[in-house]
Amino acid sequence: MKESLLDIICCPIDKHDLELEVDEKDGDEIISGTLTCPECGETYPIEDGIPNLLPPDMRDEVTA
């Protein structure tokens, strides 16, 4: 994902803006990292460049 996506996305639970922490970048593409909601404290992983913004009750199992 690109950093500009932050202008579009929000926390799925309380719709608050998210804060970005980058682990791995390829040019301006963020490959892995973490999105954090400062309101509820929930964290959302970025995997393969795709933010996983599923509510926590839907992502507690490993994907196939």
Place this chain on the structure above:
Amino acid sequence: MKEGTDGTADRSVRETYDHIAEHFATTREYPWPEVRSFVAAEVDRLGELDNAIDLGCGNGRHTQLLAENGASVVGADVSHGLLKEGQKRASEREFIARWVCADASRLPLRSDQFTTGVYVATIHHLRPRSARIASLDELARVLTTDGQALVSTWSTEHDRFDETEGFDTLVDWTLPGGRTVPRYYHIYDPDEFQSDLDKSALDTVKMEISSGNCYAVVEPQL
């Protein structure tokens, strides 16, 4: 597959699509004609497409259609596996899109930002009914006040169903090699679909039945 809460059911649909993503993508090559018509109508209505959302984008065939018609598109899907297929498709076919893993009934998207929405062949995977209506409310929330969206669902009007009232069922997906993976569906009857739209924050601009699916063009209630 377990019966139960929406969380349980939605996880199952997600896991199923993660499992079948690659094979599923090979069978979902072309945009549906009804979606083509809607996108063409949107180009006429707006002059040019602006921000668009493809909700339940799967492997991105309609995300591509929107992008190629000039939209700045977000493709959202519950399955990470399908989103990776979408990413691959975008890179092979050279279109630009942004991908988000999301639950349709609890969208991680800010309000009032998309002038065009496509939410096709997805709502029938959500349960219970309150989750389906919540997803329509979420669509209304993220559309701009002058936004419109196409919502479709599989329906009892399809030849393979004898039922006349909406019902829940499992439909098998057959992988190469013959193994089957079940997918949950709520098959809507057209009156029931209209009733759920009426319960949501969307107004129906028009509704039609085509190829066994109900299609509604909707806009947010003002």
